[in-house]
Amino acid sequence: MHASHTQAHSGLAHYLAVKKTIDDRALNARIWRAFAGLVGELDRPHIFEPGCGIGTMLERLIENKVIASAEYVGMDLNADNIDLARKRIAEWGARRGYSVRTAGPTVLIEGSGVAVEGKFLHGDVLMERAAGFVTDVLLAHAFLDLVDIPAALNRLMPRLRPGGIFYFTLVFDGLTILEPEVDPELDAEIMRLYHDSMDERTVAGQPSGDSRAGRHMFRHLQEIGAELLESGSSDWVVFPRQRAYADGEFEFLEHILLSIESALSDSAQLDPQALTRWISQRRLQLEHGELTYIAHQMDFLGKASTPRSAQSG
Ligand SMILES: C[S@@+](CC[C@H](N)C(=O)[O-])C[C@H]1O[C@@H](n2cnc3c(N)ncnc32)[C@H](O)[C@@H]1O
DSSP: OOOHHHHHHHHHHHHHHHHHHHHHHHHHHHHHHHHHHHHHHSSSSSSEHHHOOTHHHHHHHHHHTSSEEEEEEESSHHHHHHHHHHHHHHHHHTTTTTTEEEEEEEEEETTTTTTEEEEEEEOOOOOOTTTTTOOOEEEESOGGGSSSSHHHHHHHHHGEEEEEEEEEEEEEEEEEEESSSSOOHHHHHHOOOOOHHHHHHHHHEOOOOOHHHHHHHHHHHOOOOOEEEEEEEOOEOOBBTTOOOOOOOOHHHHHHHHHHHHHTTTOSSSSSHHHHHHHHHHHHHHTTTTTTEEEEEEEEEOOOOOOHHHOOO
């Protein structure tokens, strides 16, 4: 593997690892409880998670006793994420005293009432054939705002059995706040261009990303006839206490500043020196324990529509 590739991945993997506890705090607790209640009614559910990253959602589901007996499949476009997800979940299980067995992409986690078969697969969820398998639960965590949502829903929702549960979390929705101000006009301009860069993103020539994905989800879900049960905010709110950040938050904010910088480094609309100065000032605020970051995100819980014939029995 190329050294710079490894470095780039270790940066991404590190970001996803430190993001876990920040996401734990951000997830909308009311909707999480409703989701856990619905999943709790299912007997050994099959769960599918596109864009699973390094597998932190599976850990979260077991840690919080949302699942005890389940079959989980996570899929990610990034092969290094998938390798790490397999290793991470095995180490995570062993640390907690579960019996862990691995065979290829499959990791079996058993003991103390838990019997979970996890499978981490490398693949593009937008290219996979929808007819592959049918699932009871479809998850998408910090994922849908990165893709063309109607195309993704068309590809993913047919995998969900009628009446199956979807739980789409941390869908970004158009607001990034950094406090305190550096320069009100420049702050606003940088945020505008940063959000524009999300809207202008393309993957393989296709539009891919929406800076207002959260508010647009209502329409997208309605268009496919999905039954939306709950929605609410799951904002990231990261702030220093007595000028110190909680575990992982400093590193998380470093990643956020880096992603703003890389999104705008080629912008024709921004003076590169102004961006460099602005980023340096933000890094100083971070080092001094002054920087607060808020990103508005939303969670969605619902069910796949049941065909009329099945409803009437
Ligand atoms: C922001 S990360 C979130 C990862 C994970 N859900 C988490 O929150 O830790 C988005 C993930 O989606 C993956 N991804 C993007 N497009 C994808 C696609 N078409 N198919 C599968 N995975 C994809 C990326 O590789 C990345 O791991």
